[in-house]
Amino acid sequence: MRIKFLGGTRQVGKSGVLVRGERTSLLLDYGVMLSREEPGFPIHVQPKQVDATILTHAHLDHSGALPMLYINGGVPLITTNLTFELTELLIEDFIGLSGFYLPYEYIDMLNMRRYLKKVSFNEHIEFKDSVIEFYEGGHLPGAGSVLIRLDGKTILYTGDVNARKTALLRGAKIDFGEVDIVITESTYALQEHPNREKVEKSFVEYAREIVEGGGTLLVPAFAVGRAQEIAIVLYKANFKYNVYMDGMALDANEILLRHGEYVRDLNSLAKALNWVKKVGGWKDRKRIVNEPCVIISPAGMLVGGAAAFYNQRISKDPKNGISFVSYQVKGTPGRQLLEEKVALINGRPRKVSADIKHFHFSSHSGRSELFDMIKRLKGNPVIFTMHGEEENCVQFAKDLKEKFGLEAVAPKIGGEYEL
Ligand SMILES: [Zn+2]
CATH class of the missing domain: 3.60.15.10 (Ribonuclease Z/Hydroxyacylglutathione hydrolase-like)
Known part of the structure; x- marks a missing residue:
């Protein structure tokens, strides 16, 4: 062989x-x-x-x-x-x-x-x-x-x-x-990975801090898997502010709900996905970047997707936050933002003012x-x-x-x- x-x-x-x-x-x-x-x-x-x-x-x-x-x-x-x-x-x-x-x-x-x-x-x-x-x-x-x-x-x-x-x-x-x-x-x-429950807890605390400080928290997340996991984590923690989900994650939701045998607990997935607010289009996007809330959106490494738009709009304001919840591959905009605090804004590299954090949800x-x-x-x-x-x-x-x-x-x- x-x-x-x-x-x-x-x-x-x-x-x-x-x-x-x-x-x-x-x-x-x-x-x-x-x-x-x-x-x-x-x-x-x-x-x-x-x-x-x-x-x-x-x-x-x-x-x-x-x-x-x-x-x-x-x-x-x-x-x-x-x-x-x-x-x-x-x-x-x-x-x-x-x-x-x-x-x-x-x-x-x-x-x-x-x-x-x-x-x-x-x-x-x-x-x-x-x-x-x-x-x-x-x-x-x-x-x-x-x-x-x-x-x-x-x-x-x-x-x-x-x-x-x-x-x-x-x-x-x-x-x-x-x-x-x-x-x-x-x-x-x-x-070694840190304890998952601790990661979840510190993520929820961070989200609360940003939103209570009047900021918008962008969570760039893979459309499949991580976006839904973050929704469950916030839902289970009784997060009391608006959580939006955008882009292809919404299509993935529909598919996952049809294949419940592959997830750990279909009931909590269904409840969490029902609880998050769905972003319907550009009108919604332009509105929520000025709202204290959490936005879960692909792409997870900021390579395209609505997350790239949100990043441009919210990264200039220090009261906002961007929390990465997955591995950032070398060479991606996500990795660059995480390591150098630099984002491409209108095609030009700019230092960002928003707070950047990485949570080790592997x-x-x-x-x-x-x-x-x-x-x-x-x-x-x-x-x-x-x-x-x-x-x-x-x-x-x-x-x-x-x-x-x-x-x-x-x-x-x-x-x-x-x-
Ligand atoms: Zn993989």
Whole structure:
């Protein structure tokens, strides 16, 4: 069996792994790199080199390049039905934002639907020589880790995982038993996460402070997952001021409410989403930037979306706040704002006066959780670390060698391994 890393190596973005067995080739995720205006793509694969694609979750860094395989025909696409619906939502928006740079069109994305092979958690699909099992990933609604049995070997591809439960999701499965090959994410391989409840509490306190000081708090949040989680956190804390939600998060709400089996508590999700006020359009947007309130809006890293508008309007006033509630990838406007307090306003970089804070709501396992998952594995798996900044992937592999005596590698892009 050969495993080739097409992207997402020593970086976060454009994940793609090609697993080639004797008779069956599987493509695991095929995403894009989003940090610049022009998206980056993983190494190209011909559709004829692939028998099926397996998609762990909807985030564009895992899904955004998939339509390239569906331009003339396609191959089975194995994923959960929720992931598929969310993927269509995110790619459609991506085409609207970056269509000029994309080697595919809307119609190619629609074509993927014909090839969907749905799988649920704790279920398996037999495909050619392989058996493919999906397990709860805890990272995003519908997100799964994948166990693949092929040519006598068992491969665990974690996708993005979060072992700890959140206000929105149950934690990931962490017991995989006997495995020969592990391809694991490494986003927070070198960092421990703070206690989640404390993070939630300090976020709510901060929101209260800003609003009681007469300010507007912008919470740039991913449309899927984090936006809804923040709504639940504020709702459960009996937050008594107006909370608005905007943009694609509202479309994601509709989809999530139809797939209640993927969230931890559908009832509290439904109540919180009913409680937040929906932004109807530009008239609302222009009004609420002058209102003491909380605005939850994509994009989570300020790459487009209504959040980019809100940022321009509220960042000049010191009584306002911007609270980041997710990881900010290098090179994004969000990272720049967080590190340098600089935002592009009317096309020009400007120092902002609003208060900027980061709250560590992660949807990834931290160091202890990643090690715990590896420790529980039986056998002597070979481990590949990916989906993390270079230092994280390299050091994580080193640590795994030292701690557990396992063969562990941080592959480079294009790296190919015979196993
Ligand atoms: Zn993700």
